Amino acid sequence: MDTFVQQLINGLTIGSIYALIALGYTMVYGILRLINFAHGDIYMLGAYAGFIIATSMGFAANPSAIGFAVTLVGSMAIAAAVGMAIERFAYRPVRKYSKMTTLITAIGMSLFIEYLFVFIFSGTPRSFPQLLPNENITLFGNATISTSQILIFVVSMLLMFLLQWIIYKTKIGKAMRAVSFNLNSAKLMGINTNFVIAFTFALGSALAAAGGVLTAQYNPKIEPLMGIMTGLKAFVAAVLGGIGNIPGAVLGGLLIGAAETLVVGYGGYIGVPSTFRDAVAFAILILVLLLRPAGLLGSNVQEKV
Amino acid sequence: MLTLDNVSVSYGAIEALTGINLHVEKGEVVTLIGANGAGKTTTLRTITGLLDPIAGRVVYEGNEIQGVPTHKLVSRGIAMSPEGRGVFANLSVRENLEMGAYIRKDKKAIASDMERGFELFPRLKEREAQKAGTLSGGEQQMLAMARALMSKPRLLLLDEPSLGLAPLVVHTIFEAIERIRQEGATILLVEQNANAALHHSDRAYVLETGRIVMEGDSKQLAQDPRVKEAYLGE
Ligand SMILES: Nc1ncnc2c1ncn2[C@@H]1O[C@H](COP(=O)(O)OP(=O)(O)O)[C@@H](O)[C@H]1O
Numbered sequence: 001m002d003t004f005v006q007q008l009i010n011g012l013t014i015g016s017i018y019a020l021i022a023l024g025y026t027m028v029y030g031i032l033r034l035i036n037f038a039h040g041d042i043y044m045l046g047a048y049a050g051f052i053i054a055t056s057m058g059f060a061a062n063p064s065a066i067g068f069a070v071t072l073v074g075s076m077a078i079a080a081a082v083g084m085a086i087e088r089f090a091y092r093p094v095r096k097y098s099k100m101t102t103l104i105t106a107i108g109m110s111l112f113i114e115y116l117f118v119f120i121f122s123g124t125p126r127s128f129p130q131l132l133p134n135e136n137i138t139l140f141g142n143a144t145i146s147t148s149q150i151l152i153f154v155v156s157m158l159l160m161f162l163l164q165w166i167i168y169k170t171k172i173g174k175a176m177r178a179v180s181f182n183l184n185s186a187k188l189m190g191i192n193t194n195f196v197i198a199f200t201f202a203l204g205s206a207l208a209a210a211g212g213v214l215t216a217q218y219n220p221k222i223e224p225l226m227g228i229m230t231g232l233k234a235f236v237a238a239v240l241g242g243i244g245n246i247p248g249a250v251l252g253g254l255l256i257g258a259a260e261t262l263v264v265g266y267g268g269y270i271g272v273p274s275t276f277r278d279a280v281a282f283a284i285l286i287l288v289l290l291l292r293p294a295g296l297l298g299s300n301v302q303e304k305v
Numbered sequence: 306m307l308t309l310d311n312v313s314v315s316y317g318a319i320e321a322l323t324g325i326n327l328h329v330e331k332g333e334v335v336t337l338i339g340a341n342g343a344g345k346t347t348t349l350r351t352i353t354g355l356l357d358p359i360a361g362r363v364v365y366e367g368n369e370i371q372g373v374p375t376h377k378l379v380s381r382g383i384a385m386s387p388e389g390r391g392v393f394a395n396l397s398v399r400e401n402l403e404m405g406a407y408i409r410k411d412k413k414a415i416a417s418d419m420e421r422g423f424e425l426f427p428r429l430k431e432r433e434a435q436k437a438g439t440l441s442g443g444e445q446q447m448l449a450m451a452r453a454l455m456s457k458p459r460l461l462l463l464d465e466p467s468l469g470l471a472p473l474v475v476h477t478i479f480e481a482i483e484r485i486r487q488e489g490a491t492i493l494l495v496e497q498n499a500n501a502a503l504h505h506s507d508r509a510y511v512l513e514t515g516r517i518v519m520e521g522d523s524k525q526l527a528q529d530p531r532v533k534e535a536y537l538g539e
């Protein structure tokens with residue numbers, strides 16, 4: 001029972017990161033029907049941006065809530081700007097061409113970011129500084145939860161509620177929903193749809209960057225290709241929840257995180273070694289595509305953002 | 306107020322409009338009638354900047370507007386209820402109306418204009434919190450028109466507001482058009498329902514395969530034997 005609780009805690013921690021990243025995939029898909037393959041790399045970029053902010057401003061030496069907040073928000077802002085630039089200079093010029101063209105552009109963009117970072121920072125992992133004191137808290141039995149796990153969970157939930165509020169209560173959020181449903185109708189309302197699309201990239205990128213900084217508080221090793229596997233899993237999470245569906249992305253992220261750690265904890269009993277951890281998401285992807293291609297919360301009439 | 310001067314539009318190699326000329330003056334209701342595929346929707350999409358003409362000029366309030374992005378034309382006072390209604394099915398009726406007022410900031414005036422929309426179409430008031438996708442076709446058309454009015458347009462474009470609706474609902478729609486007209490609106494009305502369109506307009510143009518083949522006073526056109534035969538089913 002203790003290990004189960006422990007695996008669940010670990011699973012939900014990593015799952016909240018997947019959820020944060022999955023939201024960006026799902027929003028961009030909802031609005032442009034584009035799978036933004038470079039999105040996982042924005043998560044990596046967010047971690048590096050946070051690393052640079054934290055080390056250059058000396059937050060590493062004196063852990064504090066302010067240092068953490070500045071690093072988090074700064075990294076989110078940088079990623080938002082990069083996300084908008086990618087949309088403006090890579091995706092917008094090819095938007096009028098076929099889906100295949102934009103897809104290839106996205107794959108190219110992903111490789112470009114990855115190897116640009118290898119070029120600048122080398123492939124050697126860096127160690128992200130601990131920005132807040134980290135302690136383990138023992139729960140009942142032997143299960144423990146670390147303060148950085150609590151931090152990940154709480155900050156991701158706050159960000160997801162913030163996103164929910166933006167999308168459902170603000171004017172720009174309603175415009176995002178309008179654009180995702182009918183681009184030309186949205187233009188006829190006087191909505192600058194290019195701005196709304198750029199804003200969507202900014203939001204998604206900021207959330208991914210938050211995921212990068214938060215992960216680094218839990219697992220401090222960062223490297224330029226760290227976004228590939230995490231990005232793919234988050235993409236699977238978005239598909240599992242129903243791509244284009246916001247609550248679906250969150251649910252998918254948490255489920256993938258939980259499934260992954262449960263396989264690590266219990267897979268041995270059914271002959272699945274814990275080294276299969278990374279395969280779990282893809283097994284789930286295959287099952288979803290076979291059994292419920294629209295995803296758990298997706299359907300043909302489902303709202304797409 | 307609006308002049309199309311020798312406007313041609315094509316979809317790739319297919320020319321949909323060939324050098325059309327038309328004008329709409331302030332306070333007029335002008336209708337553009339023609340069979341399916343004649344180019345009526347293409348004309349409205351060109352005026353609203355969703356399509357760019359390959360030749361000719363679109364002049365609105367003294368300025369050429371071809372090439373101006375659609376969202377900027379809304380701020381300049383052009384609104385359209387598009388063919389197929391184009392309501393945001395995933396947004397509530399109220400949110401759709403809010404989107405209609407997207408370019409405006411005057412919260413109080415927006416609220417009172419929304420009330421006027423509800424007064425024009427009481428059905429919408431009853432459905433205020435419902436998703437627009439759950440409305441009937443007629444209600445969606447009402448919403449599309451009320452939404453277009455929310456930007457306080459100086460020029461209102463209506464693309465086949467009666468398409469696919471039951472006779473009783475068509476009646477409601479034209480009654481609303483008549484009310485908006487009485488309040489002095491300038492309207493360019495595209496219709497296949499030539500009878501009703503000629504009845505509720507000042508002037509009319511007849512479009513056939515991308516060319517304007519007749520124009521004139523609506524009452525006179527309604528008496529024209531060619532129009533009667535081709536469009537009024539007499
Ligand atoms: N997106 C499009 N691509 C190619 N041809 C089109 C497109 N839209 C309309 N057309 C063609 O242009 C002509 C005019 O269409 P349209 O303006 O929609 O006519 P109407 O509104 O009078 O029914 C038709 O021949 C139609 O087939």
Ligand SMILES: [Mg+2]
Pocket residue numbers: 345346347388465
């Ligand atoms: Mg049409």
